[in-house]
Amino acid sequence: MLRFWIFFLAAVLLTAQDGAEALAILKKSCAGCHNVNSMNSGLSLDSKEAILQGGNRGPAAAVIVAAVKHAGDVKMPKGGKKLSDADVATLEAWVNAGMPVPESFVKAKRRTSKHWAFQPVRPKPAGGSIDAFILAKLKEKNLTLSPVADKRTLLRRVHLDLTGLPPTPAEMDAFLRDSSPAAYDKVVDRLLASDGYGERWGRHWLDIARYSDTDGYTIDAPRDIWPYRDWVLRAINKDMPFDQFVIEQVAGDLLPNATNDQITATGFHRNTPSNFEGGIDFEQYRVEAVADRVATTGAAFLGLTLGCARCHDHKYDPVSQREFYQIFAFWNGIDEVDKEEDRKYFNRPFLEIGSDAEKAKQAKWDADVQDLEQQIRKHQESLTENADKDSKLIALRKALVDLRKQKPKLLRTLVMKERPTPRPAYIHLGGDFTRKGSTVGPGTLSVLPPMKGGSTRLDFARWLVANDNPLTARVTVNRVWQQYFGRGIVGTESDFGLVGDRPTHPELLDFLAASFMDSGWSQKALHKLIVTSGTYQQSSQLREDATAVDPENKLLARQNRLRLDAEIIRDAALVSSGLLTAKVGGPSFFPPIPPGALTVTQVVREWKTATGAERYRRGMYTFFQRSAAHPSLTIFDAADGITSCTRRVRSNTPLQALALLNDEASIEFAESLAERMISEVTGSEEKRIRHGFDLAVQRTPRAREADRLLRFVRQQRDSQPQASEKALWTSVARVLLNLDEFMTRE
């Protein structure tokens, strides 16, 4: 018997050396669940690399034997029969022999998927156009596009969409008078070249970037980050190619000879909330921020709900938990504070930027300090005794203390910077930052084309916008489309995965994505392509025939009426009332805020209400306090600045009505509009009404609208005969600035 066992073990050891038998067992009994396409517990057993890499719980060697022996918590095969003693012995011997795998064993396969979004973007077909794709689908339902909207509606629409500002009367007149075929194209080019374009489309991007002026969580202190916001505005205004736009934001700090601008761009992923409450574990909130970056990367670029794979493999999409932490690893080495001892460096890393004059001032201060220190040293050396009582020394020391207090503060902005030594990254079991599983290195999703070059954050950024990445271009053009029509070609704009919506017009989506990449990722070219299409320019008037077959207007037999965004409602009122201060960039400003609006949070911050021209800046520059955002923003569904927002909802609530009817700011705008109605027009009440109507919604009132407003003027006068002209016309202006049409892009 003993002889038999010796023989048996020898045989096992012999076969174990090339591993063939062990691999056969694994294939038969384990690889059904542990393969490249269904990596349970992150483990794949169908390639050499995968076997050596192991699963979420760590290297396979440490887990397999105990699992098949049923010796610990993990008992395998799951739900099946325990392996025979002989098979267990074979596996154990194989593991003890160092898990040899023959070279002939399959090379690692990439995951495959037939899902539409993972297929390459199809090249642009000859003769394709937005209208052709839209018309083809409409034709199937015996529908066609609506007529082009009238010129007034069209100009207001394209102004609001491209710049967020309604046209002025002069701009409207010029457009109405220009009967040349190129009139509309000229307007589009003018708007794309204006600062307002960067402000409008920059703001859309800032929603995704979860931009905010404060840290969030409990303390919610102001943070230095607006230079990042201004970088976004500049980049969009100068039409920085979108691929470069992404690379600089994800890894600008790693570019060769990175400029301050490129480093500033990395503020994108420093917009995560930061917790500095007393008694916290800094590591917990650092991990939280890194996980947020993975989820935001998924929503913003890939259209994948990567966040779902934080605690377990993705339930629907080919994203494993290991892959989540591979992407996590790209930001795990950022030099952020992870322990209590470093509390005083809490906002690290940041970049000090400033004008040449400011830098010169700081250099001079540095030199002055050094100079004074040297004087002190020299003087001390000259003294023999009683240095403490020497009056000159006392004076010098005092001067130094005073000078130190005057340290010039250079402008700072939060950025990315790698630690000198990287932090190891782990799979956090169950998403818990204290439960560390297998270590992981940086990497991407196996279902997508591989990353080229090395595996730095910069390589990752380039992978995101590589032309063979099927997702980023599609996701980006879809989101742009969504801004113009209220709904993307893929309705679930941040989920292109298996449970997301299918594109309503797949060919159109690819046409736009291919056009975008072919243009060198020019956002301006993309905007122009869309806003000059017949589909964009058609009327938004409801059509009974289309509504009957397509109630949600997914096929676009007409444009959609869209309520303006929170900031744009303010901006439109500023333009109508003639108050707008068109100052681009700089620190955020503090418009009047209703009393009590800031007391909802623990630390009530000072709110220095702006005066003068500063008070009338565009809504997007409103100081954004995460825990107590300005009510004019939150009431109208602005992004919360906490998690990435790829689409704002449009609610319709009584609080909105109260704000536009009664808020201090609304009244201020109405008063200014009233002044224009009084001072810019002489003559009848009808003329004043017409002028006000024109300023508010850029058209002439229809007869019955003018009649109704006239009746309102009479009613108001009758109910308060002694009221001033200004008060009377302020009432009218209030009505105009509350019209549904005023807050809607037709």
Next chain:
Amino acid sequence: MDLENKLTRFRTRRQLFKDCGFGVGKAALASMLADGLLGAGQTHFPAKADHVIFLFMAGGPSHLELFDYKPELTKWDGKPTPESFLKGKRFAFMDTFSKDTPKLLGTRRTFKQHGNSGHWFSDLVPNIAGIADELTVLHGVSTENFNHGPAKMFSNTGSVRAGRPSMGSWVAYGIGSESKDLPGYVVLQSGPRGPRGGAALWSSGFLPTAYQGVPFRNVGDPILNLSNPKGVTPEQQRQTIEALRDLNQMELEETGDAEIATRISQYEMAYRMQTSGPELIDFGQESKETMELYGAEPGKSSFGNNCLMARRLVERGVRFVQLYHTDWDHHDDITKPLDQVAKEVDRATAALIKDLKARGLLERTLVVWSGEFGRTPMGEVREKGKIGRNHHIDSFSMFMAGGGLKPGIKHGASDEFGFSPVEEKLEVYDIHATILNQLGLNHTKLTFRSQGRDFRLTDVAGRVINPILA
């Protein structure tokens, strides 16, 4: 059916109404926001309660000083905490615990049993003790995070990160509001500062903003912009609303966009809020006895005033009223500062429950009293000569009343030090599941699709605490 589909159906229905004349459509629309996901008056199963008043004790009240009587802990007072309790545990302010082994701290309060229920209460809460038999007390409740902001977020939204809908929003989304002129979810605040986490605590997250909590302010109008601008008379305001209605109606006829009809109805609701607002905040209608019961004083910002306001809101059909009272965070001193805040809260809490009962409202109103966590059985010394307690998440106590629960019982228990639960571990998700259950909502079915998955208030957890249901 998810909300998006529902809204689409509404839109389509509105088209039909448009063809049949505006009058019919308007009536249907006005009820739309008020109806909630399941439609007017609809719930998953018959509801035991229609309203919730959640008294949130921000900062983490000490269960060991208020409700969870631990004579054994008193015996151990001053002794080092046994190793077995601390192994593998993490606390806030680890540094104050890491230098030396923390010492156990017995309560300095006198505890007594009260009523037929025999609930234990300390001398800090005599009025609450006086209504012991109305209360359903839970011990051994645990939560996830030991920092104030995230723990509050967790209590309210089921996630430690901001961005998810709060329970009040889920309720408003699920069953809508009974009130046609008040929001379905109202937030009231008192205490020396606002709660940590701020507006994210009553955010609607990815749910439509119509369901977000509306904070009533302590200065000016209770609801933002509720008063007419200076110089505008009520009559002029009415004329304004009417002019807007007519002009918007004309635009509706031009464009056919049903969203305009919703806008008209929202302006009308805003106007109704304006007209009913002054009546709502006028405590002059309350008897002297009631004012005294609550310790309420007109025009003052206090917990007493807010409790009275909560009753008035519930009477007017508001679904979910949440009160925050801050300053329960007693790290450095568990004596006088605790006396102070207990005093601020005790009388009005009892008054609210008594008053609701006297008016027959308690049966259909679930009152919940809880903080975001409890406090450690170990003392914390930050300043020589003083002693307080640190944040504790493994076990704390809370109580509820009314709303179809068994009064006068307790459920769950903590160990002899009040450190960990024994018997059954109760989690915040279980509280959420139970609150929804009383309102007729199945917590596993109340979902909203966002970012590719169906979200719930209770995530993938939550069990209704059946033994406490009547």
